[in-house]
Amino acid sequence: MIHFKRLNDLLSRKYWAPVSAVKEHKGEAMNTLYNFVSGPLAWVAFIIFFVGCLYRLIRILVLVHKKEKYIYTYMSWKYSFRSILHWVIPFATVNWRKHPVLTIVTFAFHICLIITPIFLLSHIILWDESWSVSWWSLPDSLVQAMTLIVIGSCIFFLIRRLISPEVQYVTFASDYIILAIVAAPFVTGFMSYYQWFGYQVFTILHILSGEIMLIAIPFTRLSHMLFSPLTRAYMGSEFGGVRHARDW
Amino acid sequence: MAEPAKKVEEKKIIDEGLEMGTEKLTQDRIENVINRVLKGESGARLKAYVDTCIHCGLCSEACHYYLSQDNDPRWSPVGKVKQTLWEMIKKKGKVSPDFIKRAAEIASTECNLCKRCAMYCPFGIDIAYMMLVVRRINHLLGVTPLYIQDTAHSHAATFNQMWVKDDEWIDTLQWQEEEAQGEIPTLRIPLEKEGADIMYSVIGPEPKFQAQLIYQAAVIMDVAGVNWTMPATPGWDNSDMAMFTGDNEIMGRLKRAHFETAARLRVKKIVMGECGHAFRSVYDVGNRWLGWRMPPIPVVHAIEFYYNLLKEGRIKIAKKFEEAVTLNDPCNVSRGGGLHDKARYVVNAICESLVEMHPNREYNYCCCAGGGVINCGPPYKMKRVEGNRIKAEQLFAAKARGAKVLIAPCHNCHSGLEDINHHYGLGMEIKFIGDILYEAMEKPA
Amino acid sequence: MLSAENWDWETPEKLIAFADWNENFAWIEEPHVSCDGEKIAAIVNIAEGEFSVCINGETWENAFEKIWYPRFAPDGRLTALVSEMGEWTVAVDGIAWENKFGYVWNTLFSEDGNHIAVAVQQDMAYCMAVNDTPWQQSYSNMTNPLLSSDGKRTAATVQVEDFGEGDIQKFQEGVFTAALDGKPWNTKFVNVWKMAISPDGEKLAAEVRVSLYDYTIAVNGRPWDKTFGCVWEPIFHPKSGSVVAPVRTEGAWTLAEDGNLIWDRRFVQLWHQMYSPDGNKLAAIVASKFGKWTIAVDGKPWSVTFKDLITDAAFSPDGRRIAAVAKDDQKWKVVVDGAVWENTFDMAWKPVFSPDSKNVAAKVEKNGKYTIVVNDRLWGHECETIWDPIFNSEGDKVLLRSIEDGKYYRRVITVNDL
Numbered sequence A: 001m002i003h004f005k006r007l008n009d010l011l012s013r014k015y016w017a018p019v020s021a022v023k024e025h026k027g028e029a030m031n032t033l034y035n036f037v038s039g040p041l042a043w044v045a046f047i048i049f050f051v052g053c054l055y056r057l058i059r060i061l062v063l064v065h066k067k068e069k070y071i072y073t074y075m076s077w078k079y080s081f082r083s084i085l086h087w088v089i090p091f092a093t094v095n096w097r098k099h100p101v102l103t104i105v106t107f108a109f110h111i112c113l114i115i116t117p118i119f120l121l122s123h124i125i126l127w128d129e130s131w132s133v134s135w136w137s138l139p140d141s142l143v144q145a146m147t148l149i150v151i152g153s154c155i156f157f158l159i160r161r162l163i164s165p166e167v168q169y170v171t172f173a174s175d176y177i178i179l180a181i182v183a184a185p186f187v188t189g190f191m192s193y194y195q196w197f198g199y200q201v202f203t204i205l206h207i208l209s210g211e212i213m214l215i216a217i218p219f220t221r222l223s224h225m226l227f228s229p230l231t232r233a234y235m236g237s238e239f240g241g242v243r244h245a246r247d248w
Numbered sequence B: 001m002a003e004p005a006k007k008v009e010e011k012k013i014i015d016e017g018l019e020m021g022t023e024k025l026t027q028d029r030i031e032n033v034i035n036r037v038l039k040g041e042s043g044a045r046l047k048a049y050v051d052t053c054i055h056c057g058l059c060s061e062a063c064h065y066y067l068s069q070d071n072d073p074r075w076s077p078v079g080k081v082k083q084t085l086w087e088m089i090k091k092k093g094k095v096s097p098d099f100i101k102r103a104a105e106i107a108s109t110e111c112n113l114c115k116r117c118a119m120y121c122p123f124g125i126d127i128a129y130m131m132l133v134v135r136r137i138n139h140l141l142g143v144t145p146l147y148i149q150d151t152a153h154s155h156a157a158t159f160n161q162m163w164v165k166d167d168e169w170i171d172t173l174q175w176q177e178e179e180a181q182g183e184i185p186t187l188r189i190p191l192e193k194e195g196a197d198i199m200y201s202v203i204g205p206e207p208k209f210q211a212q213l214i215y216q217a218a219v220i221m222d223v224a225g226v227n228w229t230m231p232a233t234p235g236w237d238n239s240d241m242a243m244f245t246g247d248n249e250i251m252g253r254l255k256r257a258h259f260e261t262a263a264r265l266r267v268k269k270i271v272m273g274e275c276g277h278a279f280r281s282v283y284d285v286g287n288r289w290l291g292w293r294m295p296p297i298p299v300v301h302a303i304e305f306y307y308n309l310l311k312e313g314r315i316k317i318a319k320k321f322e323e324a325v326t327l328n329d330p331c332n333v334s335r336g337g338g339l340h341d342k343a344r345y346v347v348n349a350i351c352e353s354l355v356e357m358h359p360n361r362e363y364n365y366c367c368c369a370g371g372g373v374i375n376c377g378p379p380y381k382m383k384r385v386e387g388n389r390i391k392a393e394q395l396f397a398a399k400a401r402g403a404k405v406l407i408a409p410c411h412n413c414h415s416g417l418e419d420i421n422h423h424y425g426l427g428m429e430i431k432f433i434g435d436i437l438y439e440a441m442e443k444p445a
Numbered sequence C: 001m002l003s004a005e006n007w008d009w010e011t012p013e014k015l016i017a018f019a020d021w022n023e024n025f026a027w028i029e030e031p032h033v034s035c036d037g038e039k040i041a042a043i044v045n046i047a048e049g050e051f052s053v054c055i056n057g058e059t060w061e062n063a064f065e066k067i068w069y070p071r072f073a074p075d076g077r078l079t080a081l082v083s084e085m086g087e088w089t090v091a092v093d094g095i096a097w098e099n100k101f102g103y104v105w106n107t108l109f110s111e112d113g114n115h116i117a118v119a120v121q122q123d124m125a126y127c128m129a130v131n132d133t134p135w136q137q138s139y140s141n142m143t144n145p146l147l148s149s150d151g152k153r154t155a156a157t158v159q160v161e162d163f164g165e166g167d168i169q170k171f172q173e174g175v176f177t178a179a180l181d182g183k184p185w186n187t188k189f190v191n192v193w194k195m196a197i198s199p200d201g202e203k204l205a206a207e208v209r210v211s212l213y214d215y216t217i218a219v220n221g222r223p224w225d226k227t228f229g230c231v232w233e234p235i236f237h238p239k240s241g242s243v244v245a246p247v248r249t250e251g252a253w254t255l256a257e258d259g260n261l262i263w264d265r266r267f268v269q270l271w272h273q274m275y276s277p278d279g280n281k282l283a284a285i286v287a288s289k290f291g292k293w294t295i296a297v298d299g300k301p302w303s304v305t306f307k308d309l310i311t312d313a314a315f316s317p318d319g320r321r322i323a324a325v326a327k328d329d330q331k332w333k334v335v336v337d338g339a340v341w342e343n344t345f346d347m348a349w350k351p352v353f354s355p356d357s358k359n360v361a362a363k364v365e366k367n368g369k370y371t372i373v374v375n376d377r378l379w380g381h382e383c384e385t386i387w388d389p390i391f392n393s394e395g396d397k398v399l400l401r402s403i404e405d406g407k408y409y410r411r412v413i414t415v416n417d418l
């Protein structure tokens, strides 16, 4: 199995060794810190992420149930998916076509953002170590490219926020913070890969930032990951079932 | 916070309704009402919209105000939310009376609730809904522009938009019946005919100022041999400015009267004149407040009605309208009811040539009169006309390709476009579909 | 009311030609028939600008420039609103009232038909007129005219202060009130809508808006202590005289009696509350959930629900049963005590109970033809027009009034023959 072989290769890879080295030779403090962030804190982060997402979703549905039950009566699977499908395909909507650069960037960004950490070999190894589960991984060079795409996209978003008046006008400090939270794991992950300025620091920083991002998803505007399918489905259902018009 | 790219010279508009209302505000009342609406009346929808919006500004270009104001972000859909709801939420309702006044201006006179932005936001966030929440807050605070408030009062007292008294309504119908009998001696406007197939309903301004529209409708009904009736009681007016002032209770009261009148007359359908907002109020909004998922008695907009008559051959065209026309799809029946293709069928059936304006169908720009904006009256006329330069450009382009006549199958569009026509010197003639259909159809000699 | 006992319940069929009236007139308008079924009448156009009413083939002696709203009073008299020389009045059996007005409309009858009331406009001042006598006071506007069932009292919403166009302040201070027999309450309200007159005629209750946001019920000008987000029209208990109205609190509807909530359950909608004749039961049309309509009796909704509409609910004379018309999609249905009839219709009219409460009948439409259903059994005739069925006092016979092949038939059939 190629799969298995690659894992073994990886364990002996040069960049992995220093991490172990951290454990062996560097100060106890660093070591404990690493163990802490990659152990209990990671647990905490994942639990908060999953439980948080579930909590937010359940809460919003309960709220609908309590106060806006009528919404359920308009929901239609057909029109929900018709709408969602249009919006998750690049250039399938009028507004995507109006903003070709942004469309390319945002799709590249979101795809890389979600795919990279899931199919990253280093991540899979960690899963394998603690849970003995592993899956197919992306080649490193591709991961690096994707990481750069995410970082580049974040820079694009930042610039857009700074120079585009309509975005600038609705920008708050929190928008920059959110952007930083998203960019951080990619930046730090990338740095630790190249072992710039002391990989160990960056590895720890990376893990920390990854955890921060996970925790931030359910509780900030990053929750658009959770709610966007719902808002889209609702609008799609209203447009399809009641208004008999396109919503894309 | 970032300032808009370009400062526009703005005249301060004084609106007595807003001034008067603002004077009476106290901090407590503001806080109380805002929290009551945000926490009590609204729910998951508002929460999801506020939490999901990623502040990307992608909705901006949907809005004709934004496009017409040189992309000034204060006029962008999300920009309007920022200036109103976000601030109210952030401050937990502790905003100043002046803030409320400005919020009323924004929500009532700088947004037509056209929902075009809902088609442009990747998440389908419904800014129009949020502007209605702001209007609701303003209503409960008593800070609503004078003219539209007065109209809401008319609705409450007379169940129509124009202070038309019970007898004046009937009298007008009888007068139009007599007028039309000059053309077709046996024509009738059957009043209170229980068991007719169709109840025809109109908006208040028709009997008040445009009685000839009732005349035309009567001729169309008569020639097509429709079994129809009109009520001689309140409930005849399908319009609803209370829907746009946030006075949901009065909106519900009006819609109840409308549907119960139709039920009393035992009609199978309500056919309504060429009005967009009224369609929205009976088809989509008012019925919901009353607990009806869809209208309890089907509502057929004039466009669809004409479509059926032409398609079934109940009306024949003697001579098509010759001048090239362009068609303005009203938001409330196109984006709100999907009638754009039927409208084209009708227009092609009665006119020699249709020159499309762009964008069109559900993507058409709002006329900038809808959503109660034109009903906020003269103080806001220039704001409204200047807020839709893009419409003038869109029409100039259609004109350059030969369009001479502009069809607007909606009362609000009609009046709004008339102002635009005038202000920008478009020189187009504006007509209802009914105007042309009436001219073009075969009538008994 | 012409007591149904005195009607002809023996002759199985009477026939009056109707369609051939056409030959004598430019046109005839929609026919109306008397309760006892003996008379059929319609407005006829004699010549341009000349109208009359034809009853059983005979035209009123008087012709008018314009006639509309022909309605039979329950006592069998035929009324219509008529105009001559630009003035309007009521004509009863062809004889115009002596008083003439700028306009009259909204004819109302007492239960026995002895009292006839209309809304009146004269020189842009408004009032009501009963039996040819207008109120002493008149107002700059008047809406919601009402006649008590015994015909002794009239009421309406009246505007008691003038205000200029766009004077929203004045409006919000309150310029409307209710008037009983023309005499206004001394409290003013932002709005006054539908009303009810107590069985003894002493009290008038109305739904009122005390500010733009606060709704309540006012009885003889005194609002209830509590206000609500919204209210609908009140009714009186047939015996005790207490007032019950639907009220909206915290976004949901329930019933209140004299200001106190009496039903525990909350509804998405609640209206047309009604007492059984003995006053022991209280029922209302409700939406138990969004888009699900039914009837609640003493606060408990039926289990059957309808998507579109439920309307024309009525208690049986003994107060034990309820019948109503319901609609789902394009189908109209009759529901009795929570059970839906198997037959569905293109249209159904208000169901009628027999006096012994055992039988239910209704006028219905199917495929453009009209007929009667009794206890879910269709009468075999397909008529061009039909009127509501009426039971005899024993409840074993039904009076059917219909037009078939251009002829008007008055038939009496026994319930068992159906």
Ligand code: HEM
Pocket (backbone or CB within 6 Å): A015, A037, A038, A042, A045, A113, A116, A117, A120, A122, A123, A126, A140, A143, A144, A147, A185, A186, A189, A190, A192, A193, A199, A203, A206, A207, A209, A210, A211, A213, A214
């Ligand atoms: C519990 C949280 C996480 C842990 C323990 C973790 C752990 C690691 C480790 C050990 C590496 C290898 C670093 C190295 O090569 O020195 C890595 C790389 C990386 N991780 Fe994470 N990670 C976490 C969360 C995330 C998240 C949430 C993201 C992004 C959404 C992410 C994106 C990346 C990227 C982009 C790389 C570098 C890939 C490359 O350029 O080779 N990580 N991570």
Ligand code: HEM
Pocket (backbone or CB within 6 Å): A106, A110, A113, A157, A158, A161, A175, A178, A179, A182, A213, A217, A222, A224, A225, A226, A228, B054, B055, B056, B122, B123
């Ligand atoms: C899977 C569901 C998701 C969908 C459908 C989605 C959709 C979108 C859309 C439509 C935009 C606006 C367009 C733009 O500005 O690029 C956006 C922006 C953004 N999304 Fe997502 N997203 C998802 C998940 C995520 C996740 C998981 C994250 C990060 C954890 C994320 C982070 C961002 C960021 C940072 C922006 C740009 C904000 C800015 O302009 O500053 N998204 N997303």
Ligand code: SF4
Pocket (backbone or CB within 6 Å): B062, B063, B064, B065, B076, B077, B080, B110, B111, B112, B113, B114, B115, B116, B117, B118, B127, B128, B366
């Ligand atoms: S006017 Fe139309 S496009 Fe502009 S904000 Fe309002 S609803 Fe959106």
Ligand code: SF4
Pocket (backbone or CB within 6 Å): B052, B053, B054, B055, B056, B057, B058, B059, B060, B077, B078, B120, B121, B122, B123, B124, B125
């Ligand atoms: S497009 Fe949608 S998410 Fe973006 S700013 Fe506008 S409302 Fe918010």
